[in-house]
Amino acid sequence: DIQMTQSPSSVSASVGDRVTITCRASQGINTWLAWYQQKPGRAPKLLIFGASNLESGVPSRFSGSGSGTDFTLTVNSLQPEDFATYYCQQTNIFPYTFGQGTKLEIK
Amino acid sequence: QITMKESGPTLVRPTQTLTLTCTFSGFSLSTSAVGVGWFRQPPGKALEWLALIFWDDDKRYRPSLESRLTITKDTSKNQVVLTMTNMDPADTATYYCAHRDHEVTVRFWGQGTPVTVSS
Numbered sequence: 636d637i638q639m640t641q642s643p644s645s646v647s648a649s650v651g652d653r654v655t656i657t658c659r660a661s662q663g664i665n666t667w668l669a670w671y672q673q674k675p676g677r678a679p680k681l682l683i684f685g686a687s688n689l690e691s692g693v694p695s696r697f698s699g700s701g702s703g704t705d706f707t708l709t710v711n712s713l714q715p716e717d718f719a720t721y722y723c724q725q726t727n728i729f730p731y732t733f734g735q736g737t738k739l740e741i742k
Numbered sequence: 743q744i745t746m747k748e749s750g751p752t753l754v755r756p757t758q759t760l761t762l763t764c765t766f767s768g769f770s771l772s773t774s775a776v777g778v779g780w781f782r783q784p785p786g787k788a789l790e791w792l793a794l795i796f797w798d799d800d801k802r803y804r805p806s807l808e809s810r811l812t813i814t815k816d817t818s819k820n821q822v823v824l825t826m827t828n829m830d831p832a833d834t835a836t837y838y839c840a841h842r843d844h845e846v847t848v849r850f851w852g853q854g855t856p857v858t859v860s861s
Contacts, residue, residue, distance in 0.1 A: 636805070669847060671789075678838055678851040679789065685845070722789055726846045729802045731779075731791035 637661050637725050641734035647742040652713045656737045658706045658723035667727035670699055670708045673736075674719045682721075683708065710739075744768035746778075746839050746852035754829045754859050764822040764839030764852065771797055771817050775844035778822040780813065782835040783854075790835075794842060795822055829859045 638661035648654050658668065666686035671679035681690045683699035686706055696711040710717055718741050723734040750762035764778060771778060779794035793803045793813040803811050812825045822839060837857055841850040 667846060673789075678854055680851075681847070681849050684847040684849070690849070724789070724848070726842075726848070729794075730804045731794075731848075733789045733791070735788045 636730055637664060637728065637732050639723055639725055639732050639734040641721075641723055641737050643737060644735065645738040645740060647740045648713055649742045650713055650715060652742075654710045654713060654739060656708045656721055656723075656739075658701075658708070658734050660704045660706075660725055660727075663703045664725045664727035666702045667725055668699075668701065668706050669724045669726065670697075671722045671724065672717075672719045673722065679722065713739075715741075744841055744850040746841060746850055748837060748839050748852045748855040750837070750855055750857065752856055752858060754833075754857060756830060756859060756861055758829050760824075760826045760829050760833070760857060762824045762826075762837055762839075762855065762857075764824070766820050766822070766839075766841065768850075769841065771795075771815050771820070771822070773797055777842040778815070779840050779842055779848060780822075780824045781838045781840060782833075783838070784832075784835040787835075792826075792837075793824060831859045833857070834859045 640659045668686040670683040673679045687699045698709045721737045746766045777794050777796045780792040783789050795813045810827045815822045836854040838854045839852045840848045
C-alpha cells in the first residue's frame, strides 16, 4: 500500500493567515492526488484534484502543488469557514489511501 | 447533478453481516470509466477506502478486508450494494459511498450513514 503522510497533524492559525499543509507519498504517484476538506458530521468536500486543479466552486484562496511524492495544499487569507480537517488522498493505484488528516484550528 | 445516498442499519451485532445500499442519481454506472466506491471513517479517525466497482463490473477491494467484503451493482436501479461479513466493534464507523469519474477523481459523496457494532 502507498502510505500518505500529512504534516502537521494540527495547526492553529488566525483569520487572514496563510497556511500550508504537506502530504508525502511513500512512492511516486505522479499527480494522482486529491485534497478534501471535512467539517464535523459532514462528508468530505473535494478541493483540489490532479494535485493542482481547483475544483469548481472552490475559492481561489485554495491551491495545490506537487508531483511524484511531495505535495502541498496552501490556503491564503484564511476565512472563518476554512477551519476544518483536511485530507490528502492518492488514486494512483489501489488501494486508494488517505493521509491521517490535518486539523486546522482557530488561534 | 450527481447525488449519492447511503442506507442501511445503524446497529449491527458482532459476527453479523452488514449490508449497505448506495442509491445514486445523475449518472449511469454503465458509462465507461465510471465507478462507485465505499469508504468509511471510524469516530475521530481518518478516512479509509473499502471497495470500488466499475462500469464494466470490475471490482477492487481493500486487501486487509477483501475476504469480508462484496460489492455489487444494479445498473437498472442505480444502486451499489456493499456487504461486510463478520462485523466487529472495530468496524464501527460512518460509511460513505462516492462517485469516481473518468478522471479518477472521487468528487461526489453521500452524506454518510453511521454504523455501530455492539452487542
